[in-house]
Amino acid sequence: MAAADGDVSTSEGKRSLSLGGHVGFDSLPDQLVGKSVTQGFSFNILCVGETGIGKSTLMNTLFNTTFENEEACHFQEDVHLRPRTYELQESNVQLKLTVVDTVGFGDQINKDESFKPIVDYIDTQFENYLQEELKIKRSLFNYHDTRIHVCLYFIAPTGHSLKSLDLVTMKKLDSKVNIVPIIAKADTISKNELHKFKIKIMSELVSNGVQIYHFPTDDDTITGINSSMNAHIPFAVVGSSEEVKVGNKTVRARLYPWGVVQVENENHCDFVRLREMMFRVNMEDLREQTHARHYELYRRCKLEEMGFKDTDPDSEPFSLQETYEAKRKEFLIDLQHKEEEMRQMFVNRVKETEAELKEKEKELHDKFEQLKRLHQEEKRNLEEKRRELEEDMNSFNLFYIYFSLTVLCLFLCLCICHLDFHYFLSIILSFYLCREGQDRTNNVAAQLLAATTWCDMIWRQIERDLWPPRASGGCWDLSDAHIAACWEACLL
Ligand SMILES: Nc1nc2c(ncn2[C@@H]2O[C@H](COP(=O)(O)OP(=O)(O)OP(=O)(O)O)[C@@H](O)[C@H]2O)c(=O)[nH]1
Numbered sequence: 001m002a003a004a005d006g007d008v009s010t011s012e013g014k015r016s017l018s019l020g021g022h023v024g025f026d027s028l029p030d031q032l033v034g035k036s037v038t039q040g041f042s043f044n045i046l047c048v049g050e051t052g053i054g055k056s057t058l059m060n061t062l063f064n065t066t067f068e069n070e071e072a073c074h075f076q077e078d079v080h081l082r083p084r085t086y087e088l089q090e091s092n093v094q095l096k097l098t099v100v101d102t103v104g105f106g107d108q109i110n111k112d113e114s115f116k117p118i119v120d121y122i123d124t125q126f127e128n129y130l131q132e133e134l135k136i137k138r139s140l141f142n143y144h145d146t147r148i149h150v151c152l153y154f155i156a157p158t159g160h161s162l163k164s165l166d167l168v169t170m171k172k173l174d175s176k177v178n179i180v181p182i183i184a185k186a187d188t189i190s191k192n193e194l195h196k197f198k199i200k201i202m203s204e205l206v207s208n209g210v211q212i213y214h215f216p217t218d219d220d221t222i223t224g225i226n227s228s229m230n231a232h233i234p235f236a237v238v239g240s241s242e243e244v245k246v247g248n249k250t251v252r253a254r255l256y257p258w259g260v261v262q263v264e265n266e267n268h269c270d271f272v273r274l275r276e277m278m279f280r281v282n283m284e285d286l287r288e289q290t291h292a293r294h295y296e297l298y299r300r301c302k303l304e305e306m307g308f309k310d311t312d313p314d315s316e317p318f319s320l321q322e323t324y325e326a327k328r329k330e331f332l333i334d335l336q337h338k339e340e341e342m343r344q345m346f347v348n349r350v351k352e353t354e355a356e357l358k359e360k361e362k363e364l365h366d367k368f369e370q371l372k373r374l375h376q377e378e379k380r381n382l383e384e385k386r387r388e389l390e391e392d393m394n395s396f397n398l399f400y401i402y403f404s405l406t407v408l409c410l411f412l413c414l415c416i417c418h419l420d421f422h423y424f425l426s427i428i429l430s431f432y433l434c435r436e437g438q439d440r441t442n443n444v445a446a447q448l449l450a451a452t453t454w455c456d457m458i459w460r461q462i463e464r465d466l467w468p469p470r471a472s473g474g475c476w477d478l479s480d481a482h483i484a485a486c487w488e489a490c491l492l
């Protein structure tokens with residue numbers, strides 16, 4: 001066989017064979033290209049820069065079109081990101097382009113947290129991709145990948161140095177995204193100043209440990225161009241939506257009273273270098289770096305955070321299945337502990353509540369007993385008072401009977417013996433006082449006095465009107481009419 005004959009080497013346990021005829025797998029790259037072209041590509045650009053620094057104009061200039069543009073105002077309370085996706089086509093290649101704009105960046109008085117929404121946005125895109133990857137039924141083939149492939153960081157053309165906001169933001173982003181720093185509105189800075197400014201920026205980035213994206217030099221086909229282009233970083237760019245006639249050509253340029261700045265003139269600015277490097281030469285590398293470096297880092301940290309690891313504490317390989325089992329066991333033990341804690345907590349609560357209820361019951365019982373005692377005491381007192389009252393009433397009734405009898409007797413005696421009425425009344429009162437004792441006499445004495453007065457009045461009436469015998473010399477001459485009138489007066 002031809003294949004067997006062509007046995008050449010056995011390095012690393014693999015034998016290289018030469019083929020006797022055409023098999024056809026050399027068309028694999030073409031197959032890949034065909035598939036990729038059919039599938040289309042996605043490319044996501046993040047523009048970070050202060051309000052009005054020229055982000056939208058540069059995007060329009062880069063893609064030679066006019067994207068939707070909404071000017072941001074300088075009074076945003078915080079930074080937010082505005083992603084916009086467009087379907088573009090060049091030749092037969094479809095590109096799903098997402099341009100993410102930072103709105104309100106650098107406009108706040110306190111800029112400490114300005115980087116946070118940007119970092120969060122990038123992480124969210126990574127997280128979405130990771131979630132899709134971890135799904136049982138994945139559809140990465142037609143998944144809209146929104147991970148940021150390149151971050152164009154717009155530096156203001158101050159000619160001085162980087163602002164602390166720029167340094168902080170780039171430092172926070174450099175492990176998450178490919179940063180390409182660019183000097184915006186480069187037409188506003190002179191050539192010498194620009195040169196010095198570029199050197200200053202690079203030295204500041206290095207001294208602050210900010211990792212920016214460098215065009216790869218490991219691929220021989222592009223090493224030359226990439227190495228020379230790396231020397232131009234940060235690119236100084238000019239954007240314009242104006243078209244100006246220069247000679248017999250219409251070009252994108254910015255027209256000034258003193259001349260024309262041509263956007264696509266390499267002597268005027270680095271716009272063409274940026275476009276070439278970003279799209280024509282290194283677009284796939286930017287996509288690959290995003291996936292292999294930045295996303296990989298995010299994924300690793302996230303999985304480690306979730307407890308997954310490749311090796312056990314003895315540095316022995318640890319499979320996903322083992323990790324899962326270990327995690328499950330850990331989780332079950334944790335769950336049991338929590339369950340036990342909850343049960344214990346519940347028992348304690350029940351005990352506490354039971355004790356509280358018992359305490360309350362005891363309090364209520366004591367209160368009830370106390371009230372019962374009070375009630376009985378009250379009842380006893382009332383009984384006592386009732387008895388006393390009854391005794392009073394009895395003695396009073398008895399007294400009235402005695403008194404009435406006495407009065408009657410005395411009245412009769414008086415009638416018969418002509419005794420003085422007041423004299424007899426004082427006898428009655430003394431009699432009463434002696435009988436009842438000192439403490440109960442007040443009331444009765446008052447009544448007696450009233451009765452005395454009443455009797456006195458009757459007596460006087462009788463003396464005046466019905467007692468003619470006395471008025472006529474004291475002879476007792478009781479006719480029937482006199483006696484009747486006397487009784488009538490008594491009864492009244
Ligand atoms: N001199 C000069 N002016 C520019 C350049 N690019 C844009 N401008 C001008 O800067 C102004 C703001 O440009 P935009 O592209 O709207 O800036 P932006 O960063 O998108 O602004 P916001 O989206 O509102 O934050 C416009 O008047 C542009 O014409 C440039 O390269 N040089």
Ligand SMILES: [Mg+2]
Pocket residue numbers: 055056057069070071072101
């Ligand atoms: Mg804009």
